[in-house]
Amino acid sequence: MSRIVRATVTPILISDPPLLNVLGVHQPYTPRTIVEIETDDGVTGIGETYGDTDYLDVARKLADVLPGRDLTSMNGLYALASATLTGATDEVKEFDPAGLRGTRNNEKLIRSVVSAFEVASLDALGKTTGLPVHCLLGGKVRDRVDYSGYLFYRWAEHPDGEAPDDWDAALDPDGVVRQAQRFADDYGFTSFKLKGGVFAPEEEIAAVKALAKAFPGYPLRLDPNGGWSVEASVRVAEEVGDLLEYMEDPTAGVAGMAEVRERTGAVLATNMCVTTFGEVPEAFAKDAVQVVLSDHHYWGGLHATRELAALCRTYGVGLSMHSNTHLGISLAAMTHVASVIPDLSYACDSHRPWQTEDVITEPHRFTGGAIEVSDAPGLGVELDRDALGALHERWLARPDMRDRDDVAAMRKVHPDWVQPSLPRW
Numbered sequence: 001m002s003r004i005v006r007a008t009v010t011p012i013l014i015s016d017p018p019l020l021n022v023l024g025v026h027q028p029y030t031p032r033t034i035v036e037i038e039t040d041d042g043v044t045g046i047g048e049t050y051g052d053t054d055y056l057d058v059a060r061k062l063a064d065v066l067p068g069r070d071l072t073s074m075n076g077l078y079a080l081a082s083a084t085l086t087g088a089t090d091e092v093k094e095f096d097p098a099g100l101r102g103t104r105n106n107e108k109l110i111r112s113v114v115s116a117f118e119v120a121s122l123d124a125l126g127k128t129t130g131l132p133v134h135c136l137l138g139g140k141v142r143d144r145v146d147y148s149g150y151l152f153y154r155w156a157e158h159p160d161g162e163a164p165d166d167w168d169a170a171l172d173p174d175g176v177v178r179q180a181q182r183f184a185d186d187y188g189f190t191s192f193k194l195k196g197g198v199f200a201p202e203e204e205i206a207a208v209k210a211l212a213k214a215f216p217g218y219p220l221r222l223d224p225n226g227g228w229s230v231e232a233s234v235r236v237a238e239e240v241g242d243l244l245e246y247m248e249d250p251t252a253g254v255a256g257m258a259e260v261r262e263r264t265g266a267v268l269a270t271n272m273c274v275t276t277f278g279e280v281p282e283a284f285a286k287d288a289v290q291v292v293l294s295d296h297h298y299w300g301g302l303h304a305t306r307e308l309a310a311l312c313r314t315y316g317v318g319l320s321m322h323s324n325t326h327l328g329i330s331l332a333a334m335t336h337v338a339s340v341i342p343d344l345s346y347a348c349d350s351h352r353p354w355q356t357e358d359v360i361t362e363p364h365r366f367t368g369g370a371i372e373v374s375d376a377p378g379l380g381v382e383l384d385r386d387a388l389g390a391l392h393e394r395w396l397a398r399p400d401m402r403d404r405d406d407v408a409a410m411r412k413v414h415p416d417w418v419q420p421s422l423p424r425w
């Protein structure tokens with residue numbers, strides 16, 4: 001049995017383009033946490049998760065108590081991490097500027113941290129046994145995992161010119177179609193999701209119609225992150241519902257989602273109103289959600305994602321996959337877990353094509369809109385220590401970017417910008 005001799009947590013800042021959403025715009029740099037777990041066999045496993053300071057604090061405390069523990073005791077990680085939070089209040093934030101992923105409470109914070117340690121443990125265990133992570137999860141049922149092209153309204157550059165990339169602005173239907181065309185040409189995506197909630201629904205309806213015209217038959221999704229009232233959501237469903245494979249979080253909250261469902265019959269997906277196990281019963285009972293967008297980070301890891309899949313299967317609810325800004329370690333973990341869930345029948349989301357940097361030596365390549373499932377031991381990716389060091393140096397140099405805040409980033413351009421209250425329309 002391998003024992004953990006060291007767990008290391010490295011905070012980094014990665015470049016991020018000026019992607020717009022209902023709250024504001026992405027900052028030029030976004031925080032991530034990279035976890036390494038070393039065993040007494042001399043093997044190191046790696047994991048990745050959110051990097052905002054409250055995640056980082058828990059990750060550092062969990063890393064401190066791991067040496068001496070059995071590598072395989074992954075089911076005990078949650079209790080260990082919880083113990084590090086003793087005395088903290090379980091403050092629930094319904095909506096906060098650090099990313100549009102629903103409620104924020106201690107359980108979700110802990111699960112988000114634990115997931116990186118679970119993935120690092122699985123990577124180390126895989127390297128020790130010579131087995132890929134998907135084998136440790138029961139074996140893949142597909143060799144390739146489909147991803148959808150994640151389109152954003154965006155500016156060409158950040159106001160101060162930081163973190164430049166070679167993409168044009170996309171602020172109208174033509175810009176969105178041009179972006180989708182480049183995604184299709186470069187990565188082969190055959191389905192698209194447009195991040196909405198940026199402009200009035202009529203403008204986003206026009207973008208969806210333009211996409212449907214340019215890419216006939218492609219599955220499309222529109223996600224305003226709860227930015228619309230029930231009335232606006234119904235209007236959008238009437239206008240473009242038949243062009244969309246699902247509407248993602250058209251309106252905020254279970255009651256509103258249930259009403260939109262009842263009035264339109266539209267298929268509704270969420271990564272906002274069902275993001276913890278505790279939110280499942282009410283939402284499923286009220287038929288507020290027909291597709292849950294899993295995210296192995298905040299659901300608590302790869303095993304927890306399979307538990308969620310079983311729950312969704314039991315209740316006849318679909319499963320797809322959410323993403324926030326992430327690098328290749330997370331993409332590898334997402335691909336392994338997606339490969340073992342038989343009824344994950346939608347293309348997964350990934351922000352990865354927007355990232356110009358990585359901490360793995362051979363970043364993944366999307367071909368035909370998919371990622372090959374690796375059969376190499378562990379995750380099948382190697383840490384690039386030079387890149388990790390450089391991105392950590394940036395984290396040290398930029399304390400102003402250590403917490404994601406899309407509202408603050410927007411304020412740099414629009415000084416009067418305040419966190420929009422939902423619904424915006």
Ligand SMILES: O=C([O-])C(=O)C[C@H](O)[C@@H](O)C(=O)[O-]
Binds near residue numbers: 020195223323325
């Ligand atoms: O599907 C989603 O709602 C997301 O990916 C949430 C993210 O925060 C997204 O809106 C973003 O990156 O701006």
Ligand SMILES: [Mg+2]
Binds near residue numbers: 223248249270322
């Ligand atoms: Mg969403």
